[in-house]
Amino acid sequence: MFGNLSDRLVETFKNLRSKGKLSPADIDATLREIRRALLEADVALDVVKAFVTAVRDRALGDEVSKALNPAQQVVQIVNEELVAILGGEQRKLSFAKKPPTVIMLAGLQGSGKTTLAGKLAKWLKDQGQTPLLVAADLQRPNAVNQLQVVGDRVGVSVFAPEPGNGVGNPVKVSKDSIKHATQKMFSVVIVDTAGRLGVDEEMMQQAIDIRKAIDPDEVLFVIDSMVGQDAVNVAKAFEDGVGITGVVLTKLDGDARGGAALSVASVTGKPIIFASNGEGMDAFEPFYPDRMASRILDMGDVLTLIEQTQKNFDESEARAMAEKLAKDTFTLEDFMDQMQQLRKMGSLKSMLAMMPGAGQMRAQLDQFDEREIDRTEAIIRSMTPAERRQPKILNGSRRSRIAKGSGMTVTDVNSLVNRFEQAAKMMKTVAKGGVPQLPGMPNMPGMGSFGSGKGKAKDKGKKSKSGNPAKRAAEEAARLSGQKTGDAAPDAGGSAFGIGN
Amino acid sequence: MAGILFWKKKRDAEPEAVLEVEPVAPVPELVVEPELVIEPELVVEPELVAVELPKRSARKGIRSLFSRIKFDPQNLDELEDILIQADFGVDTSLSIVDEVKARAKQSGAETEGELKAILAAVIAENLERADKALNLSDGKLPYVFLVVGVNGVGKTTTIGKLANWLTEGDWSVVIGAADTFRAAAVDQVATWAQRAGATLVGPKTEGQDPASVAFESVEAAIKQDSDIVIIDTAGRLQNKTDLMIELDKIRRVIEKQAAISEVLLVLDATTGQNGLAQAKAFADVAKVTGVVLTKLDGTAKGGIVFSIQRELGIPVKLVGVGEGINDFAFFDAKEFASGLVS
Numbered sequence: 031m032f033g034n035l036s037d038r039l040v041e042t043f044k045n046l047r048s049k050g051k052l053s054p055a056d057i058d059a060t061l062r063e064i065r066r067a068l069l070e071a072d073v074a075l076d077v078v079k080a081f082v083t084a085v086r087d088r089a090l091g092d093e094v095s096k097a098l099n100p101a102q103q104v105v106q107i108v109n110e111e112l113v114a115i116l117g118g119e120q121r122k123l124s125f126a127k128k129p130p131t132v133i134m135l136a137g138l139q140g141s142g143k144t145t146l147a148g149k150l151a152k153w154l155k156d157q158g159q160t161p162l163l164v165a166a167d168l169q170r171p172n173a174v175n176q177l178q179v180v181g182d183r184v185g186v187s188v189f190a191p192e193p194g195n196g197v198g199n200p201v202k203v204s205k206d207s208i209k210h211a212t213q214k215m216f217s218v219v220i221v222d223t224a225g226r227l228g229v230d231e232e233m234m235q236q237a238i239d240i241r242k243a244i245d246p247d248e249v250l251f252v253i254d255s256m257v258g259q260d261a262v263n264v265a266k267a268f269e270d271g272v273g274i275t276g277v278v279l280t281k282l283d284g285d286a287r288g289g290a291a292l293s294v295a296s297v298t299g300k301p302i303i304f305a306s307n308g309e310g311m312d313a314f315e316p317f318y319p320d321r322m323a324s325r326i327l328d329m330g331d332v333l334t335l336i337e338q339t340q341k342n343f344d345e346s347e348a349r350a351m352a353e354k355l356a357k358d359t360f361t362l363e364d365f366m367d368q369m370q371q372l373r374k375m376g377s378l379k380s381m382l383a384m385m386p387g388a389g390q391m392r393a394q395l396d397q398f399d400e401r402e403i404d405r406t407e408a409i410i411r412s413m414t415p416a417e418r419r420q421p422k423i424l425n426g427s428r429r430s431r432i433a434k435g436s437g438m439t440v441t442d443v444n445s446l447v448n449r450f451e452q453a454a455k456m457m458k459t460v461a462k463g464g465v466p467q468l469p470g471m472p473n474m475p476g477m478g479s480f481g482s483g484k485g486k487a488k489d490k491g492k493k494s495k496s497g498n499p500a501k502r503a504a505e506e507a508a509r510l511s512g513q514k515t516g517d518a519a520p521d522a523g524g525s526a527f528g529i530g531n
Numbered sequence: 532m533a534g535i536l537f538w539k540k541k542r543d544a545e546p547e548a549v550l551e552v553e554p555v556a557p558v559p560e561l562v563v564e565p566e567l568v569i570e571p572e573l574v575v576e577p578e579l580v581a582v583e584l585p586k587r588s589a590r591k592g593i594r595s596l597f598s599r600i601k602f603d604p605q606n607l608d609e610l611e612d613i614l615i616q617a618d619f620g621v622d623t624s625l626s627i628v629d630e631v632k633a634r635a636k637q638s639g640a641e642t643e644g645e646l647k648a649i650l651a652a653v654i655a656e657n658l659e660r661a662d663k664a665l666n667l668s669d670g671k672l673p674y675v676f677l678v679v680g681v682n683g684v685g686k687t688t689t690i691g692k693l694a695n696w697l698t699e700g701d702w703s704v705v706i707g708a709a710d711t712f713r714a715a716a717v718d719q720v721a722t723w724a725q726r727a728g729a730t731l732v733g734p735k736t737e738g739q740d741p742a743s744v745a746f747e748s749v750e751a752a753i754k755q756d757s758d759i760v761i762i763d764t765a766g767r768l769q770n771k772t773d774l775m776i777e778l779d780k781i782r783r784v785i786e787k788q789a790a791i792s793e794v795l796l797v798l799d800a801t802t803g804q805n806g807l808a809q810a811k812a813f814a815d816v817a818k819v820t821g822v823v824l825t826k827l828d829g830t831a832k833g834g835i836v837f838s839i840q841r842e843l844g845i846p847v848k849l850v851g852v853g854e855g856i857n858d859f860a861f862f863d864a865k866e867f868a869s870g871l872v873s
Contacts, residue, residue, distance in 0.1 A: 066621055139854070144714075145713075145714075170854075171722035172715045173715075175715040195722060228830060229830055254683060256681070258831070260829070260830050261801075281681070283770075286803070
């Protein structure tokens with residue numbers, strides 16, 4: 031594996047960091063990596079080519095920003111362009127002036143139309159609308175039935191005059207549903223149609239007929255975020271066939287990078303309106319172009335992280351910490367201070383999610399329990415100041431008191447003390463310029479490899495990358511933004527208590 | 532070529548006679564290979580007959596790589612782009628082109644026809660596998676098929692087609708509706724079971740543990756003396772840890788009663804590079820033995836199966852080419868490759 035885009039870009043620009051101005055060669059080197067990243071994210075080749083050309087033109091013509099290094103300049107342009115395509119015409123669902131608003135769903139088989147119909151209905155209902163679901167998929171076995179169950183679950187009426195499974199005329203059902211909705215005063219009609227292939231002319235004609243019969247305010251093209259290169263062909267077929275007004279991206283809770291979003295948005299020029307991201311009927315939200323751009327590039331939300339890190343990680347505090355370490359006076363109090371420092375940067379989970387490469391560890395992130403930190407804090411706060419400064423004096427009776435005071439068990443207290451000792455040892459090693467072994471943190475299986483696997487040995491010495499991802503990002507940020515970090519000192523000040531290990 | 536031979540239980544005109552039949556039976560009209568005659572010590576082992584099942588072709592489902600971009604024998608680098616557009620992936624496409632170039636150089640091939648033949652050969656060789664046939668021949672009845680995959684790839688439809696194909700060959704088929712999660716999934720598979728003439732074992736209560744449905748399905752198949760039980764599972768994204776654990780449980784619970792003959796991963800041909808991640812995760816948890824590539828009747832080429840085969844060694848066994856009950860076929864690497872380059 032080649033690592034994620036940001037890793038590769040750092041590699042590409044290792045020798046160019048000091049340069050302020052972009053040469054065409056720099057740009058091309060960066061764009062090669064970007065092209066690859068986009069293709070690996072399943073962005074369609076033609077879209078990638080057009081995109082890369084546009085970025086290149088802009089990068090060559092752009093003013094040179096002093097604040098950023100060449101890689102960052104290009105990445106920033108890429109990011110802006112991506113967001114522009116994904117959300118250039120970001121808009122909300124449009125409602126009819128005179129109810130009912132009619133929404134037609136169309137897409138390939140298995141893209142998630144029926145489930146989405148339910149989610150959309152619930153979302154609309156929660157906003158005070160009175161939606162009606164229409165079962166116009168009379169093709170797939172029991173699609174009608176499925177919609178009825180979905181409707182039941184979200185408490186929305188379903189118009190299903192035909193049993194389906196090949197029986198009934200979907201055009202007639204759709205047409206009748208509008209009359210029904212008007213009579214019964216439903217404010218929104220959501221028409222669930224059968225899945226169809228772009229190349230199936232007969233079925234595409236049926237979709238066109240349905241559209242003509244109901245004159246929808248929105249024709250939403252539903253597409254699975256795991257779709258590969260074919261997304262362009264499919265999107266084009268639906269755009270040219272039935273004609274679409276917006277896009278819904280489904281199954282975003284998977285780990286696909288979702289390049290299809292970019293393909294569809296650029297080919298059709300239609301906005302992505304919603305993102306569907308889970309099994310529950312609530313797992314549905316408006317589409318955020320910036321998040322999607324980061325996801326496609328697998329860059330993490332680097333820019334945000336840089337800002338937050340700079341704001342919150344107090345440099346003088348870090349220096350004081352480093353001194354302490356060097357003198358071997360790192361105590362549980364410092365341990366807690368560090369934790370709070372990190373806390374200031376926001377929820378750890380969201381911090382970690384912003385990290386480049388987090389794509390690979392989303393699963394672990396989901397399992398990480400933020401409350402673990404609360405528990406650790408509770409234990410430390412149940413200690414006397416003397417105990418915090420000198421953990422050595424913690425005997426059995428003190429430990430049992432602390433356990434009671436913090437509502438934890440003695441085992442928890444023991445494991446914290448052990449972790450602290452390991453951390454202290456490790457930080458001492460770092461302060462002396464060595465490479466630490468990272469202690470594991472409970473509840474975070476597999477994270478050890480994240481911290482320790484990457485670039486450990488080769489970064490030994492002056493560039494010492496912290497094993498802690500949050501800390502490493504802080505360093506990275508400092509380095510990227512051109513700050514001079516003093517040797518290993520701020521490094522050593524990094525949190526070593528194992529969060530993220 | 533005639534149909535493909537598989538082994539199933541012999542069913543006599545007298546319906547209940549099956550279990551009583553003595554192990555070494557007279558050879559019926561159909562050819563029985565000698566090594567598959569049951570060993571004498573297994574007294575209750577039923578008699579097996581070789582059955583011919585219709586061979587189906589996916590030819591009509593495979594679209595040429597060169598339907599939109601013409602093949603240019605002068606510019607083999609362009610081939611890389613064409614392969615990328617068929618979801619072969621960046622690295623794989625490059626390595627295929629390198630291989631084609633190397634072979635072309637060696638053999639002095641330069642015409643369109645020659646180069647296409649080399650390309651087809653490279654693709655076919657990489658996809659060809661000795662174990663691509665469905666495991667329906669070891670005689671350990673009932674065969675158990677577990678069908679897995681992410682949401683919306685066509686698991687249920689595949690099961691319907693497979694069941695129908697088997698019942699047409701006079702097999703007795705049980706379908707286990709272990710997708711107890713998605714709304715009306717049980718009804719959907721029930722409709723297919725009815726069309727195919729298979730017995731359905733579904734949950735007794737709503738939201739019943741899928742593993743218990745799977746268990747009961749196998750139990751019923753054994754009790755009814757069926758030839759095969761095909762178990763449908765809920766679609767699950769491979770990064771959902773809890774759902775993958777559930778799948779692992781389903782597999783373990785089935786194995787309490789019978790060995791699993793096939794774990795089929797259903798993969799939508801439109802799937803991009805995430806297909807590899809899917810295959811990895813399902814192979815890990817469910818011990819996938821074969822891939823079913825569905826929806827090949829669309830414009831997608833399903834190039835990701837190439838990487839799946841190469842990196843994980845999982846053969847493609849079946850392809851789906853439409854919504855009709857007969858719209859599927861056994862995967863044939865040569866047919867697939869020649870369809871792609873045609």
